[in-house]
Amino acid sequence: MSVEIRVPVLGESVTSATITRWLKQPGQAVAADEPVVELETDKISVEVPAPQAGVLGGDLMAAGAEVAVGSVLGTLDPKGTPSMTAPAKTEGTPAPKPETPVAASATTHDPMPAAARLMAEAHIAPGSVTQGTGLDGRVTKGDVIAKMAQPGAAAPRDEASLVAPKPEPVASPQAPSVPQPADAGQAASPPPAMAAALAALLGKGEQDSREQRVPMTRLRQTIARRLKDAQNTAAILTTFNEVDMSAAKALRAEYREIFEKKHGVKLGFMSIFARACIKALQEFPAINATIEGEEIIYRRFVNLGIAVGSERGLVVPVLHDADQMSFAELERNINDYGTRARA
Missing domain, CATH: 4.10.320 (Dihydrolipoamide Transferase)
Known part of the structure; x- marks a missing residue:
């Protein structure tokens, strides 16, 4: 006789949950109290264990479905025969126990x-x-x-970690040659399997390679909604931090004349500030992301706004694809926008 796997009580005022993923597949043998499915609510993420040992049935609720507390998630056959073996089984003769059992x-x-x-x-x-x-x-x-x-784990922030590693160009220390924009702004496209799965999930035939859309879980949606509510109702605090600019000032003083002769534009501090912001956004892509509906959109490009004060007030022209610009191009565009804003 089949044993039902039901949604447990998830806490006060929580009446439903979303199936995040199944940890075991139909036909796979499970032990008693072994986690078989992961659920998520607005408050917690919980694993539901098997009520007893047996074989997982095929009538499982689909991942992503919303289920009420007490509803049936699937069934378990205590006397069933496994039709699917568990992965990562050792082949051949048993290997000797390693010295580090925890690992x-x-x-x-x-x-x-x-x-x-x-x-x-x-x-x-x-x-x-x-x-x-x-x-x-x-x-x-x-x-x-x-x-x-x-130190070596900073790279896996984008899909480049799932494909062949690609070294990131380092800005040249010689100002006359103008460091080229880092290649991190053009992150590698996701693997075909991931792109196809994401496209199917979003119901779109093709994805913009310059953006990555990631559906938010219920917990993330609740966090985003409450943070926005707090921003709308709480007092806004502005902080100021001091930065040691001695190295940048020395670099500018040393190469200012050579830079101007070669590129026809002065080397100021704005291009240095802009490049620092670009590198920060590439290092932490969540800061460059936006929320649209129930999705987080991660951008692989940087559109940088430069505030310019004028007689008409503060205006913020935008440098599109600023991550593709060199120091000279940044200086030239910033000066041009500033001149036009004040005209």
């Missing part, structure tokens, strides 16, 4: 829900975090944050 166990369990979501958002390959500090060696959110803090 070995980390590869046989799925990461915690918060850790899996953070790795998906940061585009970190699941197998890259091998040391899990959670129960039974499972990868936790803290493990992912520690991985992102490592």
Whole structure:
């Protein structure tokens, strides 16, 4: 007789949840209390365990469906025969036990829900975090944050981490030759499988290679909505930070005349500020993202607004594709916009 897998009580005032993903597939054997499905509400993300050992049935609710508390998610056959083997099984003779059992166990369990979501958002390959500090060696959110803090882990912020690694050009220290714009603004296009899945999810036949649309979970939608409400009602605080500009001032003083002779425009501080902002937006793409409906749109380009004071008030002309401009092009466009704004 089949055993039903139901949505558990999720907390006070929570009446429904969204199926994030199934951790086990139909026909796969599961142990008692082993997590089989992940649910998410406006407040929490929770894994639903199997009520007892058995084989997962084929009548499962689809991922992304909204389910009420107490509703049936799927069934489990306690006496069924597995038709699907669990992945990552050892072939041949059993291997000797490794000296570090914690590291070995980390590869046989799925990461915690918060850790899996953070790795998906940061585009970190699941197998890259091998040391899990959670129960039974499972990868936790803290493990992912520690991985992102490592010097070599800054690159997996875009889909380039899922394909062949591509070195980022470093700006040339010689001002006369003008450093070329970093290639990080033109991130590698996502793999075909990811692009097809994303296009199918969004119902679109083709995607703008300069943008990446990521559907928000219910939890992210609630966070975004409440942060916006707080912004509309709370007092706005402005902070000021001091920056050591001695290196930039020395660079400008050394190459100012050579730069002007070569490019016909003066080397000012605005191009340095602009390039610093561009690099920051490329390093942290979430700051350059927008929310449209229930999606977050990550942009692979930078449109930079430059505030210009005039007799008519403050105007903000926009430098489109500023990440593709050199120092000389930035200076030339900023000066041109400033002149026209004050005219």
